[in-house]
Amino acid sequence: APWVLCPALERQGMLCPGSALLRDRVNALGATGEWLGGCSAWPLRGSAPWKGSGVPPQDPRGTGAVLVPGEGAVPHAGTRPLSLLDDIVLTHSLFLPTERFLQQLHHPPARWEEGSGLRRKRAVLAVLLHFLDTYKGLLQEEESAGKVIKELYLLIMKDTSLYHELEDEIIKLHQLVETVELKPPNKQVKPLFRHFRRIDSCLQTRVAFRGSDEIFCRVYMPDHSYVTIRSRLSASVQDILASVTEKLQYSEEQSARGDALILVTMASSGEKAVLQPSEECVFTTLGINSHLFACTRDTFDSLVPLPEEIQVVPGDTEIHRAEPEDVANHLTAFHWELFRCIHEVEFVDYVFHGERGRRETANLELLLQRCSEVQHWVGTELLLCEALGKRAHLLKKLIKIAAICKQNQDMLSFYAIVIGLNNAAISRLRLTWEKLPGKFKNLFRKFENLTDPCRNHKTYREVLAKMKPPLIPFVPLILKDLTFLHEGSKTLLDGLVNVEKLHCIAEKVRAVRKYRSRPLCLELEASPAQLQTKAYVRQLRVIDNQNLLFELSYKLEPGSQ
Amino acid sequence: MPEQSNDYRVVVFGAGGVGKSSLVLRFVKGTFRESYIPTIEDTYRQVISCDKSICTLQITDTTGSHQFPAMQRLSISKGHAFILVYSITSRQSLEELKPIYEQICQIKGDIESIPIMLVGNKNDENQNREVESSEGEAMAKKWKCAFMETSAKTNHNVKELFQELLNLEKRRTVSLQIDGKKSKQQKRKEKLKGKCVVM
Known part of the structure; x- marks a missing residue:
């Protein structure tokens, strides 16, 4: 039964010698003899062989072996070791291709000890289950990884009869492998x-x-x-x-x-x-x-660009008819859909894709695209509105929409609208802003404070921390944080993996997991008027050419400022 | 913002595999290939003359499958003239034009003022003919439109097809010749040439 792998890990020293915290953590883990042999830094001393296409080297003392489910207890939910496992599963691609990562589970043990077999198998299963649970359908895209999983799965199936204690885990495995393998029938273009x-x-x-x-x-x-x-x-x-x-x-x-x-x-x-x-x-x-x-x-x-798609039909769009509540709710509903489509791993891959063969981050990119679309939408609608009174009214409406989005805990739409209103082509419209009721001027000032980037977005972060899921965060900020984490510290040093870095990155991903941990339910009617608003919100037509926005802005209020 | 309405839009409809793209590519690029790539929607542009000035001829090549009814409706409402293509080797392909023709009638209303050309393509494959020319003509008469048989493969009647279609447009003068005057001059030259017999 060779599907248990990798002997106990030998501690190879630790990264970040200055970090007392890290050492404490490691000691704590080590003392309880828990997960992963209690290491903070994984030895990759024999890292050279990893570059080749061959199987990782067999090192009798286990120095080359990397992923080692220790012989300790199986992790329990909510404990630190589980989070360590989660860290590694989410971020392993930073230093190890997924396929290799899985091969570690597959690798025959250099030292086989009869007595500890069950515990090891359970550990391997725990890693595999967690991995499958995290990646799910994404694995359909990765042929080589899928192959390793299949091999491993077959080996485990062969042994099932020997280990009745593992029955629960194996049932779970069946289910997960099934969902991974199950391709949606006839995919539509x-x-x-x-x-x-x-x-x-x-x-x-x-x-x-x-x-x-x-x-x-x-x-x-x-x-x-x-x-x-x-x-x-x-x-x-x-x-x-x-x-x-x-x-x-x-x-x-x-x-x-x-x-x-x-x-x-x-x-x-x-x-x-x-x-x-x-x-x-x-x-x-x-x-x-x-x-x-x-x-x-x-x-x-x-080459010249295509003619601007949008035709100036002053004040004729849905935004002038629809209620602000409806527009805001449809924005939130749509952005929740887009946010939900992003796989957790996309956050990691988006920031680190320069280093490894790239996994698609299409869903994240589409959300970012949408975010900028909403920003330009705000400006486009205002600038296509020629009458001053009507424009001021629309400005008020947009601020109201932002307020409702904030209430909906949809910080993405909220941020996008505020940024859109802060576009220089809009903020220079002095006459329009002067016509805005004082109450709304104050409200917008509050919104500007909330989105103020000073002290690393302190105000926004505080507000966000008080919110309970479900919520839609301002995703670009998460990517900024991840980029800082990535560029601020090395992933590998002297053949050791910086586990603390992985942990910080995984924490960000877990925050996203938490935001989405409860479904967002908005009560939206299906009346024809509502559907019209819904269609409008989901296919915004915008001018994204800043020069053109300025041109329109100067035409509307030539003398402003 | 640049005006788009100056364009003259021709839309090509027909069942899958009758040779819509082949006709369009033969006309636009002068090429022909046997290989079949299903079309989704392509648009080619060419400069033509229109009411003594220059405008763009937009030829939209559509999909033969019925997967995208919304796209079909959009092309009809935006189109100025239509080419309905069937293959003379497939009676079925002529049948399949009926719903498209009906849809054009529905969306456009006054069908008689709209240039429509019924085209039997692949007339190089006479040995496999399923639809006689007379049947095509009869259908065209019923539909109050013009009719032509073509072959994209042998380049038979391809340019003529587009020229004839433009001639059907009565609301403005559209011509494949870029400059109307020039063409008169050319005609004169040709006339002169005809009179000059080189011994």
């Missing part, structure tokens, strides 16, 4: 909503995007012709170009002559950038009104 915004079935509940999902995407030519290609979300630039070339019946001579196509992203402002052939999953990283262009190197300079 998802139009990336931005390109099909008016016709996408936007009223349906959003489900998470995965790398293997097929999507439709438009790729434009220099003359603004376009082809719609069908592609995996995770497709590389090279793949996209291959589809475009094929569609256009681009001849082989042309590509051979060096007229090969390049893929370019172009923002509505005309800003453009060439994408590298190896770049992957570019669709979700585009700006709001950015588009993909395929062109030859010669034509790159002559």
Whole structure:
């Protein structure tokens, strides 16, 4: 029965010698002989072999072995050791590819001790269960990891009869493996909503995007012709170009002559950038009104952005008709859907993707995109409103919407609206702001204080800490924190893993887990008027070209400031 | 903000595999390939003349499958002229045009003022013919639209198809020739040439 792995860990010394706290923690763990051999830093002294493609080396004393479920007790919920396991499961990809991580569970023991077999098996099972529970459907995207899990699963199944004590765990394992393997029947091709915004079935509940999902995407030519290609979300630039070339019946001579196509992203402002052939999953990283262009190197300079989609129809949009409560509630409901679609691991991968082969973080990117969309929406709506009185009324309405979002504990919408109103093209509209009732001026001043970034967003953090789940945090701030954690300390030093860093990162992820630990229930009617508001909120049309926003702003109030 | 309404929009409909994309690509790029890639929605642009000035001809190539009714409705409401393509090798493909034609009638209303061309493509495959020319003509008569048989493969009647379609437009003068005057000059030249017999 070789599925128990890795002998007890030998303590190899610790990282961060200055940290008394860390040492205390380690000692505490070590004393109770708990999880993972009570180590704070995992020895990776024999780290060289990890680079190769071979199996980790067999070291009789276990110095090369990394993941070692100790022989101690199985972790109990709520105890520190469980959080240590959780830290590692969430963040292992920082120093060990998932596949390797799993192989550690699979690895035959260098030293097999009969007596401790059961405890070790239980420990391995605990790690595996926790891993599966955390990653779930995400594993469908990772073939190699899936293979390791399957092998491990088969080995465990073989041994089931020997270990009746493990029955509960094994039943759980059955269930988890099933959910991981179960692919949703006939996956639908998802139009990336931005390109099909008016016709996408936007009223349906959003489900998470995965790398293997097929999507439709438009790729434009220099003359603004376009082809719609069908592609995996995770497709590389090279793949996209291959589809475009094929569609256009681009001849082989042309590509051979060096007229090969390049893929370019172009923002509505005309800003453009060439994408590298190896770049992957570019669709979700585009700006709001950015588009993909395929062109030859010669034509790159002559590329011009698509004409602005939005037509100035003064004051004719849903926002003027809808009640602020309804708009706010639909914003919250939609952002909750988007927030729920983000896998915990995406937070880790988003910040650290530079180092390892990248896992898709599409759902997180879509939320960020949405956040900036809401910011521009606020400005767009105000600037498309020509009459001063009406504009002041709309400003009041938007502040009210922000207030309700805050009440809904939807800090993402709240922040986005406040930032949007703070856009220089809006804040310079002196006449509009002067017409705002004093009560709302004060309210907005409060909102500005709440979103004030000083002392590392102290005010906001305090407010957030008092909120009980469910809530939607201002996600960009979480990413900022993660980036600081990442850039502020090393992950590896002298072949040791900085477990304290992993812990801090995992704490951030656990905060997200907590925010989502209870379902958000808003009472939304399904009346036609409500559906209209819902559709409006879910497919905002915005101007994201700051120059154009300024232009409109100066046209409305030339003399301001 | 640039005006979009100056564009003249032609939309190509038809069942899957009848050769919509082949016709469009033959016209736009002059190429033809045997390989089949299902289309979702592509739009090609070309400069043409319109009421003595220049405008853009937008040709939208649509999907043959019925997966996206909303997209179809949108293309119809935005289109100025329509090409309905079937394959002369498939009676079924002619049948499948009926609901599309009905939808155009529904959305556009006054169907007679809208240029519509019924096209029997693949007429190079006479040996597999299932739909006779006369049947196509009869259908066109019933639908009060024009009719033509084409082959994207042999480049038969492709350019003519688009030119004829534009000729059907009575509300403005649209022509594939970029400059109307120039074409007159060319005609004159050709006339002259015709008179000059080189011995």
